[in-house]
Amino acid sequence: MATSVRATSDGTPGSSRNAPNSQHGGDPGPPRANWRVRLFRLDTKASPYVYIAPFFLCFAAFGLFPLIYTGWLSFHEVQLGTHATWVGARNYKELWDNTFFWGALRNTFTMGVISTVPQLLFALGLAHLLNYKMRARGFFRVAILAPYATSIAAATLVFIQIFNPDYGMMNQVLGHFGAGHIQWNNSKWPAQIAISTIVTWRWTGYNALIYLAAMQAVPGDLYEAASLDGASRWRQFISVTIPSIRPTIFFTIIVSTIGATQLFGEPLMFGGSIGYSGGSDHQYQTLSLYMYDKGWQTGELGQASAVAWVMLLILLLIGAVQMLVARANRRKLGG
Amino acid sequence: MAELTQSIPASGPRQSAAPKASRWKRSTGAGRTQSAGPVTYILLIIATLFSLFPLYWTVVAASRTDTELITPPTPLLPGSHLIDNLKIVWSEVDMTKALINSTIVAACVAVSTVLFATLAGFAFAKLQFRGRNALLTIVVTTMTIPPQLTVIPLYQIVSNIGWVGHIQSVILPSLVAAFGVFFMRQFLSEALPVELVEAARVDGAHSLRIIWHVVFPIARPAMAVLGMLVFVQSWNDFFWPFIALNQQNPTVQVALQGLGSGDHTINHAVVVCGALVATLPLLLVFMVLGKQIVGGITAGAVKS
Numbered sequence: 001m002a003t004s005v006r007a008t009s010d011g012t013p014g015s016s017r018n019a020p021n022s023q024h025g026g027d028p029g030p031p032r033a034n035w036r037v038r039l040f041r042l043d044t045k046a047s048p049y050v051y052i053a054p055f056f057l058c059f060a061a062f063g064l065f066p067l068i069y070t071g072w073l074s075f076h077e078v079q080l081g082t083h084a085t086w087v088g089a090r091n092y093k094e095l096w097d098n099t100f101f102w103g104a105l106r107n108t109f110t111m112g113v114i115s116t117v118p119q120l121l122f123a124l125g126l127a128h129l130l131n132y133k134m135r136a137r138g139f140f141r142v143a144i145l146a147p148y149a150t151s152i153a154a155a156t157l158v159f160i161q162i163f164n165p166d167y168g169m170m171n172q173v174l175g176h177f178g179a180g181h182i183q184w185n186n187s188k189w190p191a192q193i194a195i196s197t198i199v200t201w202r203w204t205g206y207n208a209l210i211y212l213a214a215m216q217a218v219p220g221d222l223y224e225a226a227s228l229d230g231a232s233r234w235r236q237f238i239s240v241t242i243p244s245i246r247p248t249i250f251f252t253i254i255v256s257t258i259g260a261t262q263l264f265g266e267p268l269m270f271g272g273s274i275g276y277s278g279g280s281d282h283q284y285q286t287l288s289l290y291m292y293d294k295g296w297q298t299g300e301l302g303q304a305s306a307v308a309w310v311m312l313l314i315l316l317l318i319g320a321v322q323m324l325v326a327r328a329n330r331r332k333l334g335g
Numbered sequence: 336m337a338e339l340t341q342s343i344p345a346s347g348p349r350q351s352a353a354p355k356a357s358r359w360k361r362s363t364g365a366g367r368t369q370s371a372g373p374v375t376y377i378l379l380i381i382a383t384l385f386s387l388f389p390l391y392w393t394v395v396a397a398s399r400t401d402t403e404l405i406t407p408p409t410p411l412l413p414g415s416h417l418i419d420n421l422k423i424v425w426s427e428v429d430m431t432k433a434l435i436n437s438t439i440v441a442a443c444v445a446v447s448t449v450l451f452a453t454l455a456g457f458a459f460a461k462l463q464f465r466g467r468n469a470l471l472t473i474v475v476t477t478m479t480i481p482p483q484l485t486v487i488p489l490y491q492i493v494s495n496i497g498w499v500g501h502i503q504s505v506i507l508p509s510l511v512a513a514f515g516v517f518f519m520r521q522f523l524s525e526a527l528p529v530e531l532v533e534a535a536r537v538d539g540a541h542s543l544r545i546i547w548h549v550v551f552p553i554a555r556p557a558m559a560v561l562g563m564l565v566f567v568q569s570w571n572d573f574f575w576p577f578i579a580l581n582q583q584n585p586t587v588q589v590a591l592q593g594l595g596s597g598d599h600t601i602n603h604a605v606v607v608c609g610a611l612v613a614t615l616p617l618l619l620v621f622m623v624l625g626k627q628i629v630g631g632i633t634a635g636a637v638k639s
Contacts, residue, residue, distance in 0.1 A: 049458075154613045
C-alpha cells in the first residue's frame, strides 16, 4: 500500500502543469488566471456534491419515492393498471382482522429468532477460534465463507433434498438416533427449523468474519492485563472480547434482524409449487410471502402495500427497542 | 437504528488514527496472540465440514440419477450422470440465456456501483462540504430499508414502461448501493492521506484529475474487492428479479426457481444440477480470489 501511495505522490502531482508558487503566492496574474482561480474554487465547492449525486439520485428514484408511494398506496384500493381509490385505513383494518396476516407475522418472528440467534452465536464462537494463531487460517476463513457464494435459490434447492422426509439425509442421520421420521415440510416447527437452517448456513461465516475483524482491533494489552489478573481464556472472552466488540455485535444484530424480517426466497422455494402460500397450512408463510401473495397472486396492491408498511413499522420498533437496550447496557457498564 | 448510524461514522476517525493501514492487506492479529490448541483445530474442522459438505454434496447429487437420489441410503460419492443431467437442465430452462443475463446484470451493477461508490466514498472520506455528516447518516440509514417497501411502485413503473421481463428493470434500480459508498468511505479514510489530495490541489489539479490520478490508483484494491462483493450479491439476488423477470427471460436464480417448482414431475438430480450450474461460477471465483474477498468483508466491517 505504502509504495503505491509514494509512487503516485512522486509521479502525478509533480507532472501536473503549474508550479505551486504560481497559483498560490502573490502573483497578481492576468484576468484569465483570475477566472481560473474562481473556477478552481467553484470546483472545490461543488465537486463533493457532484460525486455523491449519483447515489442520492438513484436513492430518490428507486428508494425514497417508492417508499413514500407504497405508503400512499396502502390507503387505497388498487389493482395493477387501474386507478387507485382512497379507502382510508381499511387495508390496515383488514390486515388486523386477517388470521393469515397474524400467522405470517408470527412465523416471521419465530423464524427470525431461530435463524438469527444460532447464526450469531456460532459466528461469535467461530470468530473466536479463528482469532488464534494457527496454520491454514486462510483456508479456514475461505471455507467458512464459502456458503456466502451460494444463492438463496441454489442453497434452498439443495437443502430441500437433505431435508426430504422420505429419502433425505437428515432423517437418515437422525434415524441412527431413533428419530428418523420428521416431516420437515408438512409440520410446523420442523419446517421452520429446516428453513432457518438454510439461512444460518449461508450467513454464519459472513458474520464470523465481521466479528473477527472487530476482534483483531481489540488492543492486546487488554488481554495481557486480564491474564495477569488470572482470567481464564473463557473469562477473557466474556469480559474482554465481547464488551470490546459490542458495537459490531449490535451492527450484526440489526443487519440480521432486517434480513430475517424480509425472509422470502427460502420459504418460497422450500414450498415448491405452493411456495407463496408458505406450505400446505401456511405454517411458514412469512410477511414477505404474504405480501407477494396479496400483490401478485390476488392482485390487491393496496393490501400488499399495507403489509410492506407494517414491516417498516416493525423494523422501526425493533430498532427502537435495540437502541434502548444498548443505551441501558452502556449506562450499566459505563457506571 | 439511530445507534447504528451514530456508531458507524464515529468509528471512522478512531480507526484511521490507528497507524495500521496494513490491516487492509493482511490482518495483523493485534488482539490475541495465543496459538491454537488441538481443540481449536478440531472445532474448526467440524465447522468447515458443516460449511463445505452441502457444497460437496451438490456435486454428488448433480452427478446421480433421480432414482439413486431418492433411494436411501443417499449416495455420498459422485456418480456418472453429470452430463445427462446438464442436458436435461438445458432442455427444461433456457440456462444459456439465464447465464448470459446474470453475467450482464451482475457486471453492469458491479461496474457502476464501484464507480459511483468510489466517487461518493472519496467525497465523504476526504472532502469538506456542508451537510457531510448528515448526508452520510442518510446513506447508512438507507441500508436498512427492505426491498419489500419499494417493489410495488417499482413494479408499477417497470410495467408501465413495458420493462417487465427485461433485464434493464433489474439493472437500473441497483446502479449504486449504500453499502458500496460506506465501504469505499471506510477504505479511503484509512488509505488515502489527506496531504496527497491537498498537494494535488495546490498544484492546481482540478478534482476530476485528482480522482483519476490520485484516488483511483490508491483505491484500486478496494475497488476490486467491492466489485467482487457486488458481483456476488447481484448474481445471487432473488427477490426483485423474481418479481420483475419471468421464465422467458430469467436470471440464473429465476430460472432455478422455475426448475424447482414446475408442474411436471420434478427430477431431483436435475434440480440440484441446476443449482450447481448457478453456483459453480461463483465458487470458482471464490477458489481463486477467496482471500481477497475475505479481506474485503473484514475490511468493510464495522470495527469497534
